[in-house]
Amino acid sequence: MCLCGSKDNKMSKINPAFNKELEKFGSVNxxxxxxxxxxTAVCSLSTEDNSFPxxxxxxxxxxxxxxxxxxxxxxECYYCxxxxxxxxxxxxxxxxxxxxxxxLTAKYDWTGLSGLLYKSLPVSLAAFVLTFVAVLFFAxxxxxxxxxxxxxxxxxEGIAIGTIGLLILMPNVARMWYLTILxxxxxxxxxxxxxxxxELFVHMFTQKRALGCDDNQFRxxxxxxxxxxxxxxxxxxxxxxxxGTSSLFVVILGYVMSAIVFVVTVDFVGSxxxxxxxxxxxxxxxxxxxxxxxxxxxxxxxxxxxxIDLDILDSNKWMYIFHLTVLVQWALIIVPFGKWxxxxxxxxxxxxxxxxx
Amino acid sequence: MKExxxxxxxxxxxxxxxxxxxxxxxxxxxxxxNITYDALVIGAGIAGGExxxxxxxxGYKVLVVEKDLSVGGKMIMLSKVFPTLDCSACIxxxxxSEISRHxxxxxxxxxxxxxxHRVSEVEFVATVRRRPRYVHVEDCTSCQLCEKACPxxxxxxxxxxxxxxxxxxxxxxxxxxxxxxIDIENCTLCGACxxxxxxxxxxxxxxxxxxTLHVHTVIVATGFNMFDPxxxxxxxxxxxxxxxxxxxxxxxxxxxxxxNTILRPGDGKMPDKIAYVLCVGSRDASVGNPICSQICCMYxxxxxxxxxxxxxxxxxxxxxxxxxxxxxGFEEFYQQAKGMGVNFVKGKIGRIKAKENxxxxxxxxxxxxxxxxxxxxxxxxxxxxxxxxxxxxxxxGKEKLKLDQFNFVGQTDMLASPAxxxxxxxxxxxxxxxxxxxxDSILSAGAASAEAISYLIQKTV
Numbered sequence: 152m153c154l155c156g157s158k159d160n161k162m163s164k165i166n167p168a169f170n171k172e173l174e175k176f177g178s179v180n181x182x183x184x185x186x187x188x189x190x191t192a193v194c195s196l197s198t199e200d201n202s203f204p205x206x207x208x209x210x211x212x213x214x215x216x217x218x219x220x221x222x223x224x225x226x227e228c229y230y231c232x233x234x235x236x237x238x239x240x241x242x243x244x245x246x247x248x249x250x251x252x253x254x255l256t257a258k259y260d261w262t263g264l265s266g267l268l269y270k271s272l273p274v275s276l277a278a279f280v281l282t283f284v285a286v287l288f289f290a291x292x293x294x295x296x297x298x299x300x301x302x303x304x305x306x307x308e309g310i311a312i313g314t315i316g317l318l319i320l321m322p323n324v325a326r327m328w329y330l331t332i333l334x335x336x337x338x339x340x341x342x343x344x345x346x347x348x349x350e351l352f353v354h355m356f357t358q359k360r361a362l363g364c365d366d367n368q369f370r371x372x373x374x375x376x377x378x379x380x381x382x383x384x385x386x387x388x389x390x391x392x393x394x395g396t397s398s399l400f401v402v403i404l405g406y407v408m409s410a411i412v413f414v415v416t417v418d419f420v421g422s423x424x425x426x427x428x429x430x431x432x433x434x435x436x437x438x439x440x441x442x443x444x445x446x447x448x449x450x451x452x453x454x455x456x457x458x459i460d461l462d463i464l465d466s467n468k469w470m471y472i473f474h475l476t477v478l479v480q481w482a483l484i485i486v487p488f489g490k491w492x493x494x495x496x497x498x499x500x501x502x503x504x505x506x507x508x
Numbered sequence: 509m510k511e512x513x514x515x516x517x518x519x520x521x522x523x524x525x526x527x528x529x530x531x532x533x534x535x536x537x538x539x540x541x542n543i544t545y546d547a548l549v550i551g552a553g554i555a556g557g558e559x560x561x562x563x564x565x566x567g568y569k570v571l572v573v574e575k576d577l578s579v580g581g582k583m584i585m586l587s588k589v590f591p592t593l594d595c596s597a598c599i600x601x602x603x604x605s606e607i608s609r610h611x612x613x614x615x616x617x618x619x620x621x622x623x624x625h626r627v628s629e630v631e632f633v634a635t636v637r638r639r640p641r642y643v644h645v646e647d648c649t650s651c652q653l654c655e656k657a658c659p660x661x662x663x664x665x666x667x668x669x670x671x672x673x674x675x676x677x678x679x680x681x682x683x684x685x686x687x688x689x690i691d692i693e694n695c696t697l698c699g700a701c702x703x704x705x706x707x708x709x710x711x712x713x714x715x716x717x718x719x720t721l722h723v724h725t726v727i728v729a730t731g732f733n734m735f736d737p738x739x740x741x742x743x744x745x746x747x748x749x750x751x752x753x754x755x756x757x758x759x760x761x762x763x764x765x766x767x768n769t770i771l772r773p774g775d776g777k778m779p780d781k782i783a784y785v786l787c788v789g790s791r792d793a794s795v796g797n798p799i800c801s802q803i804c805c806m807y808x809x810x811x812x813x814x815x816x817x818x819x820x821x822x823x824x825x826x827x828x829x830x831x832x833x834x835x836x837g838f839e840e841f842y843q844q845a846k847g848m849g850v851n852f853v854k855g856k857i858g859r860i861k862a863k864e865n866x867x868x869x870x871x872x873x874x875x876x877x878x879x880x881x882x883x884x885x886x887x888x889x890x891x892x893x894x895x896x897x898x899x900x901x902x903x904x905g906k907e908k909l910k911l912d913q914f915n916f917v918g919q920t921d922m923l924a925s926p927a928x929x930x931x932x933x934x935x936x937x938x939x940x941x942x943x944x945x946x947x948d949s950i951l952s953a954g955a956a957s958a959e960a961i962s963y964l965i966q967k968t969v
Binding site: 185189193198200202206240 | 742791792793798829855856871872873874878880
């Protein structure tokens with residue numbers, strides 16, 4: 152473990168106050184760690200060349216932010232919770248890794264809004280209310296004309312994906328690359344970037360590393376189905392214009408995909424509420440928002456298309472306004488500044504790890 | 509006071525030379541009432557024994573109640589003691605025989621105190637229940653013919669499951685009283701032992717006895733329990749035969765050892781790469797015991813040194829979190845083990861997996877390197893920790909004996925008067941107060957007996 156953060160052989164200064172900062176991102180009791188290494192030893196993803204989570208606990212206890220920001224390890228953990236279950240000091244290393252992911256998400260984000268939303272529940276709630284008011288205001292300005300609302304909704308999806316991707320997500324991934332590869336001075340030949348690119352897509356669409364977690368096959372499968380369902384739903388609504396199409400195939404595809412999304416998320420929301428599993432014991436508002444909004448997305452999209460097919464949407468415009476609100480909140484809050492980004496950071500982390508190798 | 513004691517003890521017949529004083533009526537099975545002892549010592553381990561001896565040598569009449577078939581507690585089973593490497597049995601047995609023969613000490617083995625309640629400021633009434641041994645101890649010559657005749661074989665708990673024993677058996681070679689007992693749970697009542705017994709001391713008509721006794725003061729010396737490593741399935745104890753506990757290794761190393769050498773239980777191979785896993789069930793809040801057991805570091809280091817002697821070619825590795833060598837001579841003892849070539853690796857073992865050949869793969873993080881490692885050993889000893897013996901909790905009835913936050917007997921004034929408990933006239937000795945080693949247990953027993961004597965002088969004159 153390298154405890155010297157900077158390259159010029161200057162010792163890093165420790166910063167014990169850093170745990171106060173991490174607490175805001177949801178860390179619990181990690182300073183109780185007495186360095187037995189049990190967490191690393193029980194972790195089924197930990198290897199001889201890539202040992203965690205104790206290293207991250209140590210870096211966090213010492214407050215070595217440069218080292219933490221340069222590390223990909225938080226993204227390489229898929230949170231089975233074994234480390235926390237067996238921690239003799241109940242220092243919750245698993246939840247520390249989770250809060251480091253939240254912390255890193257905030258650090259990668261150039262706008263600083265992620266950090267603000269993670270750390271403050273009132274700000275998050277205000278953002279949700281504000282977007283709701285904006286949707287109402289807009290609906291009012293077009294006199295609740297369904298045609299215009301549907302048209303705007305479809306247009307919004309396309310514009311939001313393009314803008315958020317270009318202005319927020321791409322720069323943030325670039326910042327992640329800077330912090331983990333460039334700044335620590337890791338030399339990677341250009342050809343390696345091209346050769347390793349497969350890693351990025353494999354992990355983006357399969358999350359296959361999660362299969363390495365003990366007793367995790369079902370959780371991986373659920374998550375995998377959800378990702379496929381979510382991406383297909385996105386594709387069906389944006390590219391195939393599900394709400395406007397007359398193709399029976401597209402209509403059925405949309406129904407299936409939206410149903411998958413809200414049915415699978417029921418289990419995710421349920422376990423977050425029950426707090427039985429180690430993974431969901433310390434859920435933060437951002438985790439709850441993510442699964443609940445995903446559930447709303449699937450359900451409201453399903454209902455809107457159902458109302459269209461039953462020809463009752465015109466008399467029940469509230470349903471579409473509800474869907475539009477969820478969509479706008481999803482696209483403007485959760486995707487760019489919330490938990491959605493783990494989709495990118497996890498897969499890029501696997502890509503960057505391959506580059507570092 | 510002395511005269512009073514003799515009077516009180518009038519209906520007890522001291523059967524000196526046979527080791528035990530037998531109150532009248534035991535053979536007849538009728539309950540004994542209104543015998544008064546100065547002190548009741550609960551538990552006849554090294555602490556209880558020491559406290560009883562101190563009281564008895566001062567002239568007080570002492571009743572010792574031991575739930576096991578033999579006195580001597582855990583210490584009598586050990587190999588050697590740290591840090592002097594003296595033979596444990598050689599220290600315990602003379603003490604045990606002194607306790608057994610002392611005219612002022614009455615011992616009830618296979619007996620438990622069910623209830624103690626205060627009847628006056630200086631008097632308690634104790635109800636003691638004695639389980640039938642089915643052998644009249646005073647007649648048994650420990651000839652072992654019953655053992656040979658008995659057709660039933662079961663696991664020997666006195667050898668911690670390493671070997672078997674019969675249902676008619678002598679607990680262990682240096683037990684006291686040295687007499688047979690019948691394990692009625694496993695006995696088939698075939699009567700073979702009765703037929704061969706030359707003194708007719710086996711008696712299947714024995715009944716449990718309940719005795720009501722008066723005592724002036726009580727010393728709680730109920731000792732400790734060992735953590736059950738089956739509660740940590742990731743170490744595979746109970747599943748992998750070559751993973752044993754420290755007490756099992758004690759038996760393998762003891763002079764009265766079952767195999768007469770060191771063998772691994774899986775296949776009887778002499779091990780040559782032995783691992784010690786420290787802090788199994790101690791300093792571990794995830795299994796409910798967050799405190800240090802205080803003895804495991806040192807007994808592991810002791811066993812490692814003994815193993816180096818017994819198996820000169822063997823590698824011994826101790827995996828630790830911190831080595832706590834805090835007592836007199838302990839650090840030197842630790843350094844001596846290092847000098848002898850014992851490997852010390854900093855890192856708690858996370859998981860143990862078995863290979864087909866019975867060898868074990870230990871997974872841990874080498875803390876000094878910050879790297880995950882896996883290492884292969886052919887035998888693993890789990891240094892399991894000390895847990896409270898909470899059977900003493902409820903015997904005091906309404907006037908509850910206060911326990912500390914870890915369920916050991918609470919010391920109301922730990923610094924000034926370490927043997928004092930929440931109840932006046934009730935004192936505590938040895939590991940009943942918390943984990944400690946043998947010298948500390950004996951010191952603690954000394955403190956308890958001194959407090960008890962001072963109490964008796966002040967209150968009963």
